Amino acid sequence: MTDSRTRAVVFDIGGVLLDWDPRHLFREVIADEDEREWFLREVVSPEWNHEQDEGRSWADAVAEAIERHPQHEGWIRTYDERWLETIGGVDDDVADVVGELRRAGVPVYAMTNYSAEKWVLSRERLDVLRAFDGVVVSGEERVAKPDERIYRILLERYDLDPAATFFTDDLPANVAAARAVGIDAERFVDAATLRTQLVERGLLEIGPVDEPPRSDPAGTTTV
Numbered sequence: 515m516t517d518s519r520t521r522a523v524v525f526d527i528g529g530v531l532l533d534w535d536p537r538h539l540f541r542e543v544i545a546d547e548d549e550r551e552w553f554l555r556e557v558v559s560p561e562w563n564h565e566q567d568e569g570r571s572w573a574d575a576v577a578e579a580i581e582r583h584p585q586h587e588g589w590i591r592t593y594d595e596r597w598l599e600t601i602g603g604v605d606d607d608v609a610d611v612v613g614e615l616r617r618a619g620v621p622v623y624a625m626t627n628y629s630a631e632k633w634v635l636s637r638e639r640l641d642v643l644r645a646f647d648g649v650v651v652s653g654e655e656r657v658a659k660p661d662e663r664i665y666r667i668l669l670e671r672y673d674l675d676p677a678a679t680f681f682t683d684d685l686p687a688n689v690a691a692a693r694a695v696g697i698d699a700e701r702f703v704d705a706a707t708l709r710t711q712l713v714e715r716g717l718l719e720i721g722p723v724d725e726p727p728r729s730d731p732a733g734t735t736t737v
Contacts, residue, residue: 521678527626529684530702533602566629569656607705609642624649627658648672660691
């Protein structure tokens with residue numbers, strides 16, 4: 515049933531399979547919304563987080579942030595120590611798509627911007643992160659999307675033909691970078707749209723494949 519041109523599917527993790535947002539944690543830590551948003555914007559900013567995605571250790575990241583904002587040392591250390599609470603949960607519908615692809619015999623991979631340290635913690639906690647045939651983690655490679663090099667690592671490590679590889683990611687810049695190296699990529703909107711995209715490529719049947727009940731569904735664990 516698989517289209518001969520598309521033989522593998524690659525998933526982003528945060529924003530696709532996992533509901534990751536530091537606000538899940540900091541709504542409990544910082545009561546005032548304006549102060550909370552300032553902290554996430556100026557102290558532990560997306561750019562600051564991206565350096566962990568590129569391989570900086572959390573110990574170094576925490577030390578750097580405390581040097582800039584010593585008055586907020588407690589909140590900064592909380593981010594590190596309670597990081598798993600930034601994950602709101604797993605998108606069960608996307609996890610079902612991963613399972614359906616596996617049952618259909620389609621290889622599934624992940625390529626994610628993720629701290630190497632936090633990836634280890636997350637993978638220990640969430641079964642669904644162990645469901646892939648291979649994973650490329652930016653923090654381990656010390657290069658992050660949308661840098662072309664991480665896409666090349668994925669393709670070379672798992673011997674994937676870019677034209678025969680489908681990639682889904684919630685960020686347009688990451689999708690554009692994938693297309694630039696020849697990967698068939700689409701922006702992730704929701705699980706239903708993703709499933710339609712996979713059906714159009716001959717990777718899944720029109721109707722979902724029935725799955726037997728699971729007593730402990732992979733990917734339903736919340737943290």
